[in-house]
Amino acid sequence: MYAQLIDDNAQHTLASCSTLELKNLSGDKKEKAYALGLELAKRAQAHSVSQVIFDRGTFLYHGRVKALADGLRAGGLTV
Numbered sequence: 001m002y003a004q005l006i007d008d009n010a011q012h013t014l015a016s017c018s019t020l021e022l023k024n025l026s027g028d029k030k031e032k033a034y035a036l037g038l039e040l041a042k043r044a045q046a047h048s049v050s051q052v053i054f055d056r057g058t059f060l061y062h063g064r065v066k067a068l069a070d071g072l073r074a075g076g077l078t079v
Contacts, residue, residue: 001018001019001032001033001036001064001068002016002017002018002019003016003017003018003036003037003040003068004016004017005040005043005044005047005049005052014043014044014047014049015040015043015044015047017039017040018036019032019033019036021039022036022039029063029064030063030064033064033065033067033068033071034067034068034071034074035071036068036071037067037068037069037070037071037072037074037075038071038072038074039071039075040071040072040075041071041072041074041076042075044072044077045076045077049077050076050077050078051077051078052078052079054069056069
């Protein structure tokens with residue numbers, strides 16, 4: 001699973017993260033998506049970002065998509 005933090009005004013990617021980058025992950029896909037949200041939140045805060053808009057595209061808001069958003073919130077971002 002991949003996620004990006006994009007500044008739409010500047011049309012610039014601030015941070016990106018993938019479950020492939022994260023080491024020592026165990027559990028099901030939802031737990032990995034949650035960990036991805038935590039890591040992306042940490043990277044966002046390194047760029048002084050505290051509030052984001054979660055664009056899920058055409059994906060329904062449940063399962064891994066919801067777990068990613070929950071990880072972002074748990075990491076300290078306002079979604």
